[in-house]
């Protein structure tokens with residue numbers, strides 16, 4: 001059995017990021033940038049009005065004073081108007097600032113009287129003017145290589161006129177769930193049988209990494225069924241097998257992998273839940289064997305499979321997001337492995353939820369964060385701890 005950090009390091013060492021590719025901007029959501037991106041255009045690109053109102057020369061304005069309206073500038077093409085002392089241009093949000101103007105008076109702060117306005121406020125230079133480049137300067141860094149494209153990043157790149165972006169590769173993945181007790185969804189369940197929930201879990205977690213499963217199969221606990229499924233599964237770059245990696249006579253994944261010429265790099269890691277975790281390779285396909293208990297499959301996916309997939313996709317940060325939280329209860333790890341406690345982070349407080357056992361799917365479903373308790377670690381209620389957010 002090896003430690004968790006060593007297991008992760010050994011897995012990541014085996015992985016090289018996939019080749020980058022160019023995709024339409026709108027399809028890059030959740031992917032990782034393959035390039036450093038800098039701004040080609042300042043934002044805003046020109047001085048413009050932040051309000052519907054009047055563009056004025058601030059030094060010619062005082063409360064109660066009058067200005068002559070000499071024209072109108074809507075958002076759109078610059079009409080090349082020029083404002084002098086004693087004059088105003090009717091203007092709208094986003095419209096280019098006319099030459100000579102240095103402030104906008106909101107329409108709510110004037111009284112319009114025919115061709116004139118009376119000012120009901122004092123005006124200062126810069127009022128409600130958005131200056132060129134005040135948000136983003138030309139050549140400013142927008143996104144570093146390996147950072148994720150979020151909705152707002154895509155919007156920022158669109159504002160820069162990007163049509164396409166370069167992203168890291170997306171691995172193809174397969175999921176095999178093993179077990180004679182498993183019944184596929186839609187089938188009738190009999191005594192001693194359970195529905196295969198891990199296929200759904202693992203496919204959903206893969207989708208959260210932006211790499212949905214290309215193949216999802218259920219196979220029986222026999223060598224033939226297993227080797228057949230694995231042969232089909234290794235056509236992908238990543239194959240996740242749930243169940244059958246423990247020490248029982250029906251845990252045949254290891255033997256099946258060996259029979260197919262696979263190398264087993266890791267078997268058994270010192271974490272709870274998830275001890276029987278396996279990592280290996282057949283040809284170019286990375287194999288992750290996750291324990292069948294749903295919470296074990298969940299934790300080992302997040303701690304080992306997710307970082308591996310993110311690295312393949314070109315991500316820089318492979319960790320789950322972390323947040324500080326106040327602990328609601330005392331917690332001690334008396335076991336012999338690091339323990340991932342499932343809990344809910346709510347209003348800054350982390351409370352363990354449900355039974356902390358590896359089959360307990362209900363508690364997991366109510367959780368949103370994991371707290372890692374190291375070997376022998378003891379924490380007191382009200383202590384501030386870092387928790388990993390899994391519904392990132």
Ligand code: AMP
Pocket residue numbers: 177178179181182194195196197198199242243244245246251290291292293294359
């Ligand atoms: P195993 O790792 O195959 O020894 O399975 C450990 C436990 O996880 C057993 O209680 C299995 O019934 C359960 N289990 C295995 N595979 C699945 C699955 N795909 N969905 C739900 N539970 C599973």
Ligand code: MG
Pocket residue numbers: 178179180221243244250292
């Ligand atoms: Mg099994």
